[in-house]
Amino acid sequence: xxxxxxxxxxxxxxxxxxxxxxxxxxxxxxxxxxxxxxxxxxxxxxxxxxxxxxxxxxxxxxxxxxxxxxxxxxxxxxxxxxxxxxxxxxxxxxxxxxxxxxxxxxxxxxxxxxxxxxxxxxxxxxxxxxxxxxxxxxxxxxxxxxxxxxxxxxxxxxxxxxxxxxxxxxxxxxxxxxxxxxxxxxxxxxxxxxxxxxxxxxxxxxxxxxxxxxxxxxxxxxxxxxxxxxxxxxxxxxxxxxxxxxxxxxxxxxxxxxxxxxxxxxxxxxxxxxxxxxxxxxxxxxxxxxxxxxxxxxx
Amino acid sequence: xxxxxxxxxxxxxxxxxxxxxxxxxxxxxxxxxxxxxxxxxxxxxxxxxxxxxxxxxxxxxxxxxxxxxxxxxxxxxxxxxxxxxxxxxxxxxxxxxxxxxxxxxxxxxxxxxxxxxxxxxxxxxxxxxxxxxxxxxxxxxxxxxxxxxxxxxxxxxxxxxxxxxxxxxxxx
Numbered sequence: 001x002x003x004x005x006x007x008x009x010x011x012x013x014x015x016x017x018x019x020x021x022x023x024x025x026x027x028x029x030x031x032x033x034x035x036x037x038x039x040x041x042x043x044x045x046x047x048x049x050x051x052x053x054x055x056x057x058x059x060x061x062x063x064x065x066x067x068x069x070x071x072x073x074x075x076x077x078x079x080x081x082x083x084x085x086x087x088x089x090x091x092x093x094x095x096x097x098x099x100x101x102x103x104x105x106x107x108x109x110x111x112x113x114x115x116x117x118x119x120x121x122x123x124x125x126x127x128x129x130x131x132x133x134x135x136x137x138x139x140x141x142x143x144x145x146x147x148x149x150x151x152x153x154x155x156x157x158x159x160x161x162x163x164x165x166x167x168x169x170x171x172x173x174x175x176x177x178x179x180x181x182x183x184x185x186x187x188x189x190x191x192x193x194x195x196x197x198x199x200x201x202x203x204x205x206x207x208x209x210x211x212x213x214x215x216x217x218x219x220x221x222x223x224x225x226x227x228x229x230x231x232x233x234x235x236x237x238x239x240x241x242x243x244x245x246x247x248x249x250x251x252x253x254x255x256x257x258x259x260x261x262x263x264x265x266x267x268x269x270x271x272x273x274x275x276x277x278x279x280x281x282x283x284x285x286x287x288x289x290x291x292x293x294x295x296x297x298x299x
Numbered sequence: 300x301x302x303x304x305x306x307x308x309x310x311x312x313x314x315x316x317x318x319x320x321x322x323x324x325x326x327x328x329x330x331x332x333x334x335x336x337x338x339x340x341x342x343x344x345x346x347x348x349x350x351x352x353x354x355x356x357x358x359x360x361x362x363x364x365x366x367x368x369x370x371x372x373x374x375x376x377x378x379x380x381x382x383x384x385x386x387x388x389x390x391x392x393x394x395x396x397x398x399x400x401x402x403x404x405x406x407x408x409x410x411x412x413x414x415x416x417x418x419x420x421x422x423x424x425x426x427x428x429x430x431x432x433x434x435x436x437x438x439x440x441x442x443x444x445x446x447x448x449x450x451x452x453x454x455x456x457x458x459x460x461x462x463x464x465x466x467x468x469x470x471x
Contacts (some may be wrong), residue, residue, distance in 0.1 A: 016379060023375035027367075028424055034372075041368045045314070052314050053321075060322060125317030127370040130333050131429075131438055132421050135370070136321070164372060171372065178427055203437075206330070266325040 031164075032148070039166040043141075046124060046169035050139050053124040057269060115277025116151075116235035119144065123269050124169070131203075134177040138271060141168040149233045151274040157239040157262030158184075158227060162273065170273075175208060175240075176201050176265045186210055186240055187228035188219065188257070195228055198240065202258065206265075207244060213255040219246045225259050235276045302471075305346065305464050309358055312339045313365060332441035337410045338449055339366070340381060342457060344388045344406040348397060350461035351468055352389060359385045376420050384413040399458060403450045410446055414439050 034042070104110075121138040140146050142165040150162045152172050161182075163173040173179065178201060188194040188210075194217055200209040210225060223243045229236025241259040249256045316336045323334060339362055347355030363381030367374045388409040395401050418434050421427045 020375045020379045023378065024373060024420075024424060027372065027374040028426075038368050038372075038374075041365065045365070045369050048310070049314050049317060052318060056318060056322070123321060125314070125369075126321040128316040128320045128336050129371050129417070130320065130335060132417070132426050133371045133373075135372075137317070137369075178429070204331075266330065268321075 034164050034166065042137075042166045042171075043168050046137060046139070046166070049124045049137065050122075053122075057122075112236070114229065114235060114237040116238075116274040117277060118153075118272040118274055119146070121146075121170075121271050121273055123271065131178070134174040134265070135163065136172050136174065136268060136271075137169055138172060138273075139169060140273060141166050141170050143167045145275065146170045146273055150276075151227065151234040151238060152271050153238055153274060154263045154268060154271055156264070157241065159263045159265060159268065159271065161234075172271070174265050175261065176203075176206070178203070184234065184240075185228045185231040186225050187236075188213070188243070189224040189226060190220065192217070194219070195230070196257070198225075198259075205258070206261070207258040208241060208261055210243075210257040210259050211249065211254065213246075213257060215248065215253060215255055217255070219243060219255065219257060221245070225257075229276075233276065235274050238274065302464065302467055304460065305350065305354070306358070308460070309339060309342055309346075309362060312342055313362060317370065331437065333438045334445045335414070335438065335442040336449070337413070337442065337446050338453075340384065340410060340413060341406050341446065341450060341453070343381065343385055344409060345402070345454075345457040346461050346464075347385050347389055348392055348402055348461075349458050350464045354468075355385055355389075356382050373424070373426070376417060380413055380416045380420070384409045384416070387412060399454055402458075403454045406450065407443060407447060411439065411443055414442060 119140060121140040123136050124139050125137040127133045127135040127137075146162060146165050148162055148165060151158060152160050152162060158175065160172050160174040160177075161184075163171045165171075173182065175182065175184075175198070182199075184198040186196055186198050188196070194213055196210045196212040198208050199211045201207075202209060213219065221243050225240045225243065227234045227236055227238045227240060239262050241261040243257050244260050245258040247256055247258075248254075316338055319336045319338075323336075340359075343355055343359050343362070346358060359382035360378065363377040363379070364374070366377040366381070371377070388405060391405050391408070392402070395405065418427070418431070418439075422429075
């Protein structure tokens with residue numbers, strides 16, 4: 001028996017397992033902020049990463065430009081076609097916006113859930129531990145005004161949310177992460193507006209799952225899905241994707257729609273971090289904090 | 300001067316892994332497979348065998364912690380598994396001959412051990428719920444294939460660099 005306790009290697013192993021459990025337990029609980037050593041390390045490596053990333057992205061950009069030149073002719077044709085429509089649309093949007101602002105002035109409505117301010121950020125690194133942690137690191141942090149849980153999009157659509165911030169960098173968790181707490185309140189833009197939550201990701205087909213749609217509603221394919229803005233953190237009307245297929249859920253009480261995301265989760269180099277324009281009234285915010293404690297991250 | 304080259308090399312590989320993941324063309328094979336660069340741990344394996352055992356294990360701890368903080372935000376997984384796989388590598392190398400082909404081969408086996416260990420721990424703390432055969436198919440095998448190519452390119456330069464490092468340590 002004393003032999004057992006004198007075995008140095010065994011004791012080291014046991015102690016390190018205890019430390020391992022303690023550290024993992026510390027880091028996977030729902031943290032509002034990172035601890036200061038983590039922030040310091042992430043900022044320092046972020047600086048090194050951006051030193052390396054900037055010149056490489058410049059070089060990659062040159063190659064991509066050359067590639068773009070090859071199909072300029074085709075693209076030009078296509079764009080000209082769109083351009084003819086553009087003038088008509090522009091006039092229409094202008095008059096609609098004018099009308100909208102006049103009407104909301106009459107009704108004394110200030111702002112809408114669809115208001116947001118985009119902040120440009122450049123991707124400096126991506127987590128190599130893909131599949132378990134689908135995260136990218138960008139070069140804007142809390143000193144630029146980024147906060148936890150903000151929505152992040154590319155020019156084409158929503159890609160994820162801010163997971164954590166340090167003064168000069170922030171980490172973004174993509175929608176393709178297999179994280180069960182990643183829930184986003186979404187709306188279907190059909191004849192009648194339907195609401196559900198984006199929960200889960202189908203890795204094989206690269207589809208998102210929109211759950212909790214009423215069973216009796218008729219959902220057509222190719223309908224647009226946008227964020228609803230009802231969660232209180234994300235702004236509304238940010239495009240997410242298009243409906244591919246609708247199936248009843250496992251208990252037959254709701255419907256689940258498979259959605260093909262608009263944005264590309266792979267080749268991301270520039271992102272926009274969205275600050276919600278409309279603030280939530282204080283009472284609602286308090287209620288929501290209670291809700292959040294009960295339900296976790298419902299965005 | 301030579302003593303500082305090794306930490307810089309490891310730091311460069313650490314940053315390079317992130318950049319590589321970002322720029323790697325994922326469209327090949329329809330994005331079905333996931334290729335994880337494991338360049339840093341391969342360098343640590345070569346450091347333990349050709350350089351210095353103590354330096355290898357300590358660098359394993361340091362870079363494991365760094366990897367956890369920067370790339371996963373779950374502290375502990377790599378912090379524990381980097382040194383453990385370096386230790387396992389050392390144990391296997393005591394049994395087999397130390398020629399460069401066997402070192403490369405065993406380092407790939409230890410990369411597989413590391414990948415499986417990370418998968419097990421993530422399964423345990425419920426970051427994933429994927430079954431093992433699917434994990435093998437979409438992540439483990441492609442990762443090993445890519446790292447094999449990497450090892451073929453760098454085995455000899457790594458060996459020379461770390462032997463120089465060991466010499467420099469001995470002369471001090």
